[in-house]
Amino acid sequence: MRGTTPRALLLGAALLGATGCATGEEWEVWKSNPAHFASGEHLKFSMKNREGKPAAVSRDDVEHARQQNWFGKAITVRQEEILEQ
Amino acid sequence: MSNRLVVAALAVALAGSAFAAPPESHLLPPDQHSSEKARGLARKYADALRELNLGIYHCLPWLVVPNNSIGFFKPKHLASDARYLSLRVFVEQDASPQFTALDFEGRASAMYSRYVGEMLRRMTRDASLRADADVDGFSVIIGWLKQTTQGGQPVHETIAIFADRATAADFLGGRAKIADFAGRTVVLGFDGQQALGPVRLKAWEDNFVSNFQVANYQPAPGVTCR
Numbered sequence: 001m002r003g004t005t006p007r008a009l010l011l012g013a014a015l016l017g018a019t020g021c022a023t024g025e026e027w028e029v030w031k032s033n034p035a036h037f038a039s040g041e042h043l044k045f046s047m048k049n050r051e052g053k054p055a056a057v058s059r060d061d062v063e064h065a066r067q068q069n070w071f072g073k074a075i076t077v078r079q080e081e082i083l084e085q
Numbered sequence: 086m087s088n089r090l091v092v093a094a095l096a097v098a099l100a101g102s103a104f105a106a107p108p109e110s111h112l113l114p115p116d117q118h119s120s121e122k123a124r125g126l127a128r129k130y131a132d133a134l135r136e137l138n139l140g141i142y143h144c145l146p147w148l149v150v151p152n153n154s155i156g157f158f159k160p161k162h163l164a165s166d167a168r169y170l171s172l173r174v175f176v177e178q179d180a181s182p183q184f185t186a187l188d189f190e191g192r193a194s195a196m197y198s199r200y201v202g203e204m205l206r207r208m209t210r211d212a213s214l215r216a217d218a219d220v221d222g223f224s225v226i227i228g229w230l231k232q233t234t235q236g237g238q239p240v241h242e243t244i245a246i247f248a249d250r251a252t253a254a255d256f257l258g259g260r261a262k263i264a265d266f267a268g269r270t271v272v273l274g275f276d277g278q279q280a281l282g283p284v285r286l287k288a289w290e291d292n293f294v295s296n297f298q299v300a301n302y303q304p305a306p307g308v309t310c311r
Contacts, residue, residue: 073238074238075235
């Protein structure tokens with residue numbers, strides 16, 4: 001798959017970096033998308049939430065995670081096929 | 086710290102807080118609507134549309150509203166300049182074996198049951214909009230990730246739901262249950278870019294949106310979710 005190797009490397013590096021700083025609850029929150037660890041943003045997220053304390057997830061955290069464009073450009077119907085402006 | 090530095094720090098903090106606002110780009114600007122009727126509606130209900138955008142952004146953070154996805158659009162399958170208040174969302178959710186095992190109609194029915202009624206209620210919180218005769222109906226477009234890829238690219242499944250004003254009023258007024266409402270709405274299905282045509286769905290009561298909370302999620306200060 002195109003881009004798999006760099007993505008896998010990034011994922012591996014991020015997972016190594018995240019070891020020991022992600023609490024069980026963080027894993028529960030973010031496990032829905034394994035690619036959430038594909039960027040350095042997770043490291044900031046982990047550092048902000050100290051070990052043993054519940055992770056605080058803000059709207060900005062959600063947006064930062066989303067902006068990494070985890071899944072790449074999707075094949076989807078164009079809005080113009082359904083609605084006219 | 087000098088006064089200048091304090092001012093600079095405050096400016097940075099204020100700029101940071103502005104990030105919490107949902108992008109205006111989610112809304113189709115009034116002047117980009119193609120008819121005067123639509124432009125008038127977009128101007129008249131600009132505050133209601135912003136509130137809709139704000140509520141989804143802060144209170145349902147697992148829903149993605151693409152750019153130009155809230156506005157008074159004309160459904161392509163209607164001939165006249167019928168203007169429907171329209172909202173498009175993409176649902177980010179965990180991969181679920183049960184959900185994946187369903188056929189398209191099953192997945193679409195589940196998404197319809199979970200989101201259409203709730204979105205419609207949010208879209209019509211402004212009573213004057215609900216009663217406005219120029220608003221011909223409502224449409225909700227819901228997309229979700231299909232658990233297969235196509236040439237390495239992710240694929241979205243999508244349903245587009247259209248309810249004329251009378252049908253919506255019956256549902257919102259409690260005169261029609263969601264199951265009856267689903268039978269009266271037009272639903273178009275899409276697999277990626279491929280149109281599947283009209284689909285018949287079953288719908289049932291699902292209070293997921295009212296009850297679900299992202300674990301440890303904290304809405305921005307000043308935001309009240311309802």
